[in-house]
Amino acid sequence: MNWQNYIHSDPNILIGKPVVKGTRISVEFLLNLFASGWSEAEVLENYPSLTSESIRAVFAFTAECMRDELLYTTIPFSEAS
Template identity: 75%
Template sequence: MGKSSKNSSRRSHLPYLHPISSLGNQTKIILCKNGCNFVGVKTMDWRQYIHSDPKILLGKPTVKGTRLSVEFLLGLFAAGWTEQQVLENYPTLTKEALRAVFAFTAECMREESLYTLPLLSEAG
């Protein structure tokens, strides 16, 4: 990062992001609520892979064509499963569908605000 260029003002503060011009037409500029710019984030359309149907798992978001919920798949990763393990154990899934799970979750989290509330015993 020691080199300075005229594009340096367009770079994000996150090292894995790239200037907008290098990512083509699928690039979005994402502004987080606290004002930091996520310039050059390449996103996917998760709607091709994730849907919600009240008749399937009470409407939980699932991967299309399966009964695998986003929540369940994230739980596997949280439990230490690798992408390879998930794909081997659920052969109907694709790498793109797993990527859509994370894209969907990221979008949901961008739209949420989380607050820390004191316990009743601490409020007094």
């Protein structure tokens, strides 16, 4: 998937956080919804400007960031247990 068709960053929108194009819905916000247990159907119902493709783009974007090591935060082993 070419996530660049769906995700972009603009310093004038949410201080440059990556968002779904045409919205002010950030990648971070959507990931938090899914981490909280929301389903794709719930997200689409509550945010009708999104599509299944834009949601997949959020995950593709995040996967690429992880692959490029842009999101790693080091947690000391003692805190992770």
